Amino acid sequence: MSEAPKKTGVFNISILDDSPSTRNIAKYSLEQNLPCNVTLFSDLPSLLGNVPRATPDLVLLEDNEDSDVGISACESLKNAPISKNIPVFFLSSKKDPTKRVAALKAGGIDFLLKPFYPEELVTRVRIHIQMHRLRIENTAQIAEQKALLRVLCHDLVNPIFAAHSLLDLKHSLGKPVDESTLKTVIGCCQSALDIVTHVREEHSLVKTNKQFRSETVDLREAFEEARSTLGERLAKKEIRLELKCEDGLQLEIKRVVLVHNILNNLLTNAIKFSHEGSQIQMSGRKDPTEQFCTIEVRDYGIGMPPEILKNVFRDAAKTSRAGTSNEAGTGFGMPLVKRYVEKSGGAISIASQEAGKGVSIQEQGTTIRLNFPL
Structure with missing residues (x-):
């Protein structure tokens, strides 16, 4: 289910991760350091159903060792005309770099290893959103x-x-x-x-x-x-x-x-x-x-x-x-x-x-x- 968004700024970010702690840390880090509106999701159908209404500036997805939900979500976003240009950023727990490549091949623009350093997440997200908005302009x-x-x-x-x-x-x-x-x-x-x-x-x-x-x-x-x-x-x-x-x-x-x-x-x-x-x-x-x-x-x-x-x-x-x-x-x-x-x-x-x-x-x-x- 989707957690209610808090309209606190100009960046619209969606996060999908099966770990509540990862979702919450990412949300807190971003909202404390960026003018943004972060919406949290714990399942793929909720995320995909919300994207046409919210049109996020960036989607943050999980890429876990035992799950391909994030990759599936990325492929679904890239195959839909309304969301194909939205930048997708992965939070990955995969230690093998050859496995992480699959996320990039699916259409991801970047990834960060878990556990992540909050300041690095904020910096990378800011850069990718600014680049996305420049492309739109x-x-x-x-x-x-x-x-x-x-x-x-x-x-x-x-x-x-x-x-x-x-x-x-x-x-x-x-x-x-x-x-x-x-x-x-x-x-x-x-x-x-x-x-x-x-x-x-x-x-x-x-x-x-x-x-x-x-x-x-x-x-x-x-x-x-x-x-x-x-x-x-x-x-x-x-x-x-x-x-x-x-x-x-x-x-x-x-x-x-x-x-x-x-x-x-x-x-x-x-x-x-x-x-x-x-x-x-x-x-x-x-x-x-x-x-x-x-x-x-x-x-x-x-x-x-x-x-x-x-x-x-x-x-x-x-x-x-x-x-x-x-x-x-x-x-x-x-x-x-x-x-x-x-x-x-x-x-x-x-x-x-x-x-x-x-x-x-x-x-x-x-x-x-x-x-x-x-």
């Missing part, structure tokens, strides 16, 4: 850097495509660039610069674990800016974009994030999987409690099969597929949208009905719903 920062690289590779496409298409059309027709076209192209170039500037700012914030600053954004204006950026894509497939937004609706969010990282990605996906001549609806409204703003993007396209719908927000999942006009995709868009919605304090959900026999045009397609606090 580095992993998180690498993931953020990858996301920013994907923003540059993915979200810059829309404004650059729009500017290129407008200029290329004028050039192919042998017509001069009129003031209206020039204004649109300048706007697209500014959007591209905004995205690059935002990525540079966010890159510096990642290093300091800070969040980007929000601003007051008029939702109707954000909708119109998104429509302007994607106008060429809409026109190419003759898709009608219907915008509905309550007057005066404002969000506290960074404009470039809302328009380019969120709305443009959602609309690009909707265009990609819509048939030529169809329509897309984008709406913004307050919820009945007036505490949240709900944004919906609805298309009547081919929808998503269950296996893609289930994994559409996962970075590692392969959800990319060709559009209705054989448009290529990267699979980066929806994970990026989810990342920025949640970083902005919102929530995202998705519902989709795959087109097929017995499914009407009004039933098929995909609806993305975003909720942001007002």
